[in-house]
Amino acid sequence: MELGRERDTYSVRTDPVRIEAGTPTEIAITGLRPDTRYFYRMRSRSPGAADVETGPACSFHTQRAPGSTFVFALQGDSHPERLGKMYHPDLYERTMRNVASDHPDFYVTLGDDFSIERLIERNELSQPAVDRVYAHQRSFLGLVGCSSPLFLVNGNHEQAARYLLDGTPNSAAVLAGRARTRFFPLPAPGDFYQGDAEEAESVGLLRDYYSWTWGDALFVVLDPYWHSPVPVDNKAGPGKREGKQRGRKGQRDLWDVTIGDAQYRWLTDVLTRSRARFKFVFAHHVLGTGRGGIEMAGLYEWGGKDRRGVDLFAQKRPGWELPIHDLMVNNGVTIFFQGHDHLFARQELDGITYQSVANPADDTYTAFNADAYRSGDVLPNSGHLRVTVSPQEVRVDYVRAFLPDDETEGRKNGAVAFRYAIEAAPEH
Numbered sequence: 019m020e021l022g023r024e025r026d027t028y029s030v031r032t033d034p035v036r037i038e039a040g041t042p043t044e045i046a047i048t049g050l051r052p053d054t055r056y057f058y059r060m061r062s063r064s065p066g067a068a069d070v071e072t073g074p075a076c077s078f079h080t081q082r083a084p085g086s087t088f089v090f091a092l093q094g095d096s097h098p099e100r101l102g103k104m105y106h107p108d109l110y111e112r113t114m115r116n117v118a119s120d121h122p123d124f125y126v127t128l129g130d131d132f133s134i135e136r137l138i139e140r141n142e143l144s145q146p147a148v149d150r151v152y153a154h155q156r157s158f159l160g161l162v163g164c165s166s167p168l169f170l171v172n173g174n175h176e177q178a179a180r181y182l183l184d185g186t187p188n189s190a191a192v193l194a195g196r197a198r199t200r201f202f203p204l205p206a207p208g209d210f211y212q213g214d215a216e217e218a219e220s221v222g223l224l225r226d227y228y229s230w231t232w233g234d235a236l237f238v239v240l241d242p243y244w245h246s247p248v249p250v251d252n253k254a255g256p257g258k259r260e261g262k263q264r265g266r267k268g269q270r271d272l273w274d275v276t277i278g279d280a281q282y283r284w285l286t287d288v289l290t291r292s293r294a295r296f297k298f299v300f301a302h303h304v305l306g307t308g309r310g311g312i313e314m315a316g317l318y319e320w321g322g323k324d325r326r327g328v329d330l331f332a333q334k335r336p337g338w339e340l341p342i343h344d345l346m347v348n349n350g351v352t353i354f355f356q357g358h359d360h361l362f363a364r365q366e367l368d369g370i371t372y373q374s375v376a377n378p379a380d381d382t383y384t385a386f387n388a389d390a391y392r393s394g395d396v397l398p399n400s401g402h403l404r405v406t407v408s409p410q411e412v413r414v415d416y417v418r419a420f421l422p423d424d425e426t427e428g429r430k431n432g433a434v435a436f437r438y439a440i441e442a443a444p445e446h
Contacts, residue, residue: 128357129173
């Protein structure tokens with residue numbers, strides 16, 4: 019790898035490494051300056067070949083300093099397994115190219131991008147099969163990842179979940195956990211990132227919840243799936259329906275769904291210690307299951323009450339100071355981002371914006387589950403969110419994506435369908 023601080027001027031060269039087709043290789047680059055854009059390219063030579071091939075020029079930006087203005091972007095559920103119903107590869111590629119043209123410092127995917135459920139249902143589960151699911155996404159996410167680091171959020175359809183651990187190295191959870199950390203260099207706890215220090219059987223570090231600071235903003239990713247003893251949403255296997263919540267007889271108790279004591283203590287510490295002007299929290303969904311945004315925010319460990327309105331928080335979460343929503347309110351969280359519901363929706367509760375993020379590749383352009391949202395601004399798929407952070411405000415743009423044949427006078431690819439801004443809170 020060759021890199022430098024000016025385009026087409028590469029002053030640093032890493033030591034050569036041997037790579038194999040289909041096998042991800044990590045190359046550590048040290049000694050970089052903070053708040054600096056670097057340009058890089060890969061140079062390679064096949065065994066026995068005389069000529070060196072030069073890859074495309076890309077770039078990345080190191081950690082922004084406080085007071086900087088920068089852009090990050092994010093997407094909701096891509097669901098490649100739902101071809102013809104909620105997914106079109108050409109539209110996904112178009113969204114990725116729209117994102118790349120924004121030049122975000124990094125890109126967040128909110129889960130349900132790597133479903134392995136059909137492998138489970140068809141009894142075709144194996145490490146190579148799961149690896150192919152993750153490798154397939156690289157051809158799309160790589161269009162952005164060339165110049166924007168990728169941060170993955172765990173979703174329910176990934177089935178990277180604690181309830182599937184069975185003490186063997188071949189469970190669905192283990193195979194998914196290995197593929198996630200093999201094909202994508204997710205954050206591990208250290209000097210720069212804070213996060214999950216637990217090692218799971220046959221996986222190692224899960225790299226599922228983590229945080230980092232960038233400019234004037236704190237970024238926090240949460241995950242209930244690796245930490246709940248029961249299925250958080252749909253249970254993998256034949257005939258299982260997504261998020262089915264049965265009647266009173268046999269009804270599952272959503273107090274069993276949890277981010278866990280360790281993650282709660284970590285979240286409390288991260289939020290209370292941070293002095294960032296803006297704070298963003300990301301998860302696949304409130305509680306990891308159900309539909310809606312603020313409609314779910316008062317329930318169970320997120321809000322403290324059951325569906326009858328009875329406050330059982332102290333009983334069900336001994337040792338926890340506050341429900342998660344109240345913890346975010348008290349610590350000045352700016353926006354909570356979620357996927358799962360397959361639409362764009364903006365709501366506000368107690369000063370926090372609850373932002374549901376649209377699918378990037380739904381060629382039906384539908385606002386799925388809109389009936390779950392009793393308030394707020396609701397728009398249909400597809401597209402991505404572009405978020406601009408400055409010392410004065412956060413600006414959120416919903417950038418639409420359309421296939422060429424689907425564009426009309428009022429439906430243009432790359433157009434901003436909705437925009438809002440949140441001013442920085444006064445400093446005390």
